[in-house]
Amino acid sequence: MSKTLLVAGVDEVGRGPLVGAVVTAAVILDPDKPIEGLMDSKKLSEKKRDALAEQIRQHALCWALGRAEPHEIDQLNILHATMLAMTRAVDALSIRPDFVKVDGNRCPQWAYASEAVVKGDSKIAEISAASILAKVSRDLEMAELDKQYPQYGFAQHKGYPTAQHMKLLAQYGPTEHYRMSFKPVVMALQQHDGILNSGSLNSGPQYA
Structure with missing residues (x-):
């Protein structure tokens, strides 16, 4: 019996803002627990994103967040900081993936077998799930920052x-x-x- 290939999806949120970290997520979904309605997080209402994020956290085989802070973005530039945050997210997964699919047109320089998928957050469920977790997490951080300032x-x-x-x-x-x-x-x-x-x-x- 052939082993199921464990695919992690990776996406980022926060390359464009002037403030805060760039936040990434990596998700390996459970094929036995499909989640309906996964799509690009930007096309979902906040309420729907929050509901899906909760399902992803409960039903995915594993998930993790990664980030690069403003001082790292300033040191490295936003592209390299994003690659660092993506690497941190995949490294933090409790299960090592067999393959990684990254939203966009390039992958970090890492040891994982991987491919970049343009508009992957609207094509691949694992990347959609990562997009949702990253956006929900970063939006929450901005809400907390709003309380301070x-x-x-x-x-x-x-x-x-x-x-x-x-x-x-x-x-x-x-x-x-x-x-x-x-x-x-x-x-x-x-x-x-x-x-x-x-x-x-x-x-x-x-x-x-």
Whole structure:
């Protein structure tokens, strides 16, 4: 009797935001416990994502999260930091996969047999599951950060460079959770310093 090939799906969330970690997930699904409705996490409502994430955590053979922090993103650049976070997620799986399928057009340099699948989060159930876990996890982190810094609106824009976020960033300046190498953050820091030096902003919270 042939052994079932253990395939892990890997995806990331958070390459585009200006703040917070890039978060990855790796998932090996249980073929005996199929999960209905898996698809690209961006195409699901928050309620549906949360419900599916709970099913994945309960029914998958194993799953794990990986991450690269803002200072690592600044040191390595976002691409290499994402590859590092993906490697950390797969390394953290309690079962070693026979094969890894990664969303996108490249795989990390690792010891796993693997392939990159463009738009894999809408084609391959394991990658869809990873996409959902990564997004639910990162969105929760942004909600927690919003509690610490309510003036930035993290719960709404999730750290992405929306017009409202850019306005608030220019007003308050970046916190330690920002990716200081990202151009909009560099520009906002310069703009914020200019506003402070002109004395036109009331002295509010200051961050290094």
